[in-house]
Amino acid sequence: MLNGQPDRAIHLNGLGKRFGIRWVLRGVSLDVRPGEAVGLMGPNGSGKSTVLRVLGTLLNPNAGTGSINGLDIVRDASGVRGQVGYMAHTPGLYDDLTARENLRFAADMLGLQYTMVDSSLERVGLASVADARVRGFSAGMQRRLALARLILRSPRVLLLDEPYSNLDTEGVELMNSVIAGVVESGGAALVALHELAPAKAMLDRTLTLVEGRIAATHQERAGLEHTTPTETR
Numbered sequence: 327m328l329n330g331q332p333d334r335a336i337h338l339n340g341l342g343k344r345f346g347i348r349w350v351l352r353g354v355s356l357d358v359r360p361g362e363a364v365g366l367m368g369p370n371g372s373g374k375s376t377v378l379r380v381l382g383t384l385l386n387p388n389a390g391t392g393s394i395n396g397l398d399i400v401r402d403a404s405g406v407r408g409q410v411g412y413m414a415h416t417p418g419l420y421d422d423l424t425a426r427e428n429l430r431f432a433a434d435m436l437g438l439q440y441t442m443v444d445s446s447l448e449r450v451g452l453a454s455v456a457d458a459r460v461r462g463f464s465a466g467m468q469r470r471l472a473l474a475r476l477i478l479r480s481p482r483v484l485l486l487d488e489p490y491s492n493l494d495t496e497g498v499e500l501m502n503s504v505i506a507g508v509v510e511s512g513g514a515a516l517v518a519l520h521e522l523a524p525a526k527a528m529l530d531r532t533l534t535l536v537e538g539r540i541a542a543t544h545q546e547r548a549g550l551e552h553t554t555p556t557e558t559r
Contacts (some may be wrong), residue, residue: 332396335360335483335514336381342389343376350376352538353390363505363515363528365546368535374518375415377535378485381516382412394483411481411508415488417472421461425452425471428460432475446474450500465492470500477504484508484515490524498524 336358343351351373358364366374379385381392383403392399394406419428429443447453450470460468469492476484489501505515505528517525522532526546534542 332393333359334393335362335395336393336516338377338381338390338392340390341377341380341387341392343373343380343385344388350538351380351387354535354538354540355390356533356540358514358516360512360514361509362530363509363517363525365522365525365529365532366516366518366535367522367532370520372535373538374535375487378412378487378516378518381406382410382485383407384412409481410483410485411476411479412485413472413476413487413489415491417468419460419468419471422459424457424459425463425474426456428471429475429478433478436479438478442478446477447471449477450474451496466494466497469493470497473501473504481508482513484513484517486515486517488518488520490519490521493524502528 334357336356338354338356341351341354342349354373354377366377368374376385380387381394381399383399383406386400394409397405397409399406420431423431425447426443429446430440433440433443444453444456447456450473452467452470452474455463455467460471463471469489473489484505486505490498493501502525505517509515517529519525529546531546532544533540534544
């Protein structure tokens with residue numbers, strides 16, 4: 327603990343997850359400190375999305391332990407959900423609802439007032455289409471609306487799965503500004519990426535998953551550029 331706060335915003339120790347007889351994660355251990363943004367790299371099928379889903383309490387692990395700001399991801403799942411902002415690879419929106427209705431529905435599910443709905447739409451550049459049905463939105467607009475939903479609750483820890491998909495340059499800058507805001511306020515971010523370039527300036531380091539294990543750590547910030555292999559067994 328540092329000044330009464332957990333010294334690890336995200337912690338995994340020996341995390342294992344299987345689907346049927348296939349182990350997708352095989353002993354993943356990682357830490358993300360408050361004030362840190364970390365990228366999670368790896369090929370398709372390496373387990374990146376599964377790591378985020380376990381941390382977000384959408385899946386239970388089959389082995390190992392994990393915590394978010396000191397809260398156990400299994401025993402304290404409800405508390406963990408109150409800390410994290412999770413963005414899936416797909417937006418997960420309701421096509422027949424308007425942008426505003428989507429956010430109001432999310433607020434209802436989260437037990438929040440509607441006071442942040444319009445300001446969230448304004449921040450992501452969708453205020454002018456707040457009353458338009460989502461089925462008419464482009465993929466980039468849907469990603470922006472998913473981001474507006476994410477910031478409704480002012481999360482302390484971001485779990486982002488391919489967040490830059492379908493975003494233009496302005497959208498990438500918007501996503502990075504949200505990540506920076508959380509990290510600079512003492513929060514943390516773990517970002518699953520297929521391509522490093524959009525997030526490179528935001529990241530303190532990257533971790534590489536290979537066949538369900540952390541294979542390497544690469545420091546991204548100036549003066550720290552080196553790759554550290556991680557032993558796997």
